[in-house]
Amino acid sequence: MKSVGAIKEKWQISKMKEYLEEHSARDYCLFLLGINTGIKLQELMHLRVHEVNGADGEITEILSLPQYHSPPVYLNRTIRNILKKYINENSLIDTDYLFKSRKTGEPITRQQAYRIINAAAKEAGIEEAVGMTTLRKTFGYHAYIQGIAISLIQKRLHHASPSETIHFIGIDSHLEKIKLNVDL
Template sequence: MKKIIKKKSSRDYLLFVMGINTGFRIGELLDLKVTDVMDEEGAFRLFLDYENKQQPIYLNEQVRRALKLHFQQKTPISTDYLFQSSRGHAPITRQQAYRIINEAAKHVGVTEKVGTHTLRKTFGYHAYVKGIAISLIQKRFNQATPSDTLKYIGIDKTEQQKIDVNL
């Protein structure tokens, strides 16, 4: 999916990469502005302070590479939305974000339902498989119980999970 989206648009690729690497809700992603990810000197921030999050969100190397690619193709203006619509100064809509993700999934043959929440769930699933405590993922997702979070990310509690801890 990444390759398909990357060929189409650096903005859409950035949306996908940020979605699967930060765990943001789609509304949170679409609210981001250039100043949220880039400082006054033009350097990418390592952490994103978002008003609804208790802790800053780490922008890993994959996100910073996608930002670099996007800003090589589009000169950033600090007041612009990060995922700005081509039809004005507003961000793309939630519906447009859904279409971007859904069309890429169909293109690669995914038959299951895929949408913007899939990005967030993917983040949670991979965090869990890599050994991040479900309580931390639950906190990031602001969910009531660990079992809610496990269900949300598609983990069967009775199933034995292999955990990859790479320190």
């Protein structure tokens, strides 16, 4: 099995998003949730509509998943809007899997998710090996670069130590410089 890394270049992420948005709203949402939340693929694929829908019919800002309570999984406005549009346009009901197979109604398989992400990566010109763990690594890498404390990223990724997280997201402490820019 090949080792995969984070997608570090934002322009490559943008290219993947463009490709996925043109090809499939489901696949686009899968990618967005993966890179913006750090949720494990197995848990992501088994999300049901009622887990992202609030009581008021709006997409919830905080996912209430027991394994992700500290820190909680935040869905930003962009993701909430895209999820709402996807759910409405596909007439998904609360008991549906969010990322269901078009053939079976069950969640897409790990292999299908892999094919989706690899096709988008290839289209974006990414030559490095890409896999489903790439989404979590990308989340962790960009959270770290944006100044999120490694301890919070460690908790989200369920790692035992900060050094494990640093290694997982591909940070070379001598090369990556964080800018603590407080621009009041």
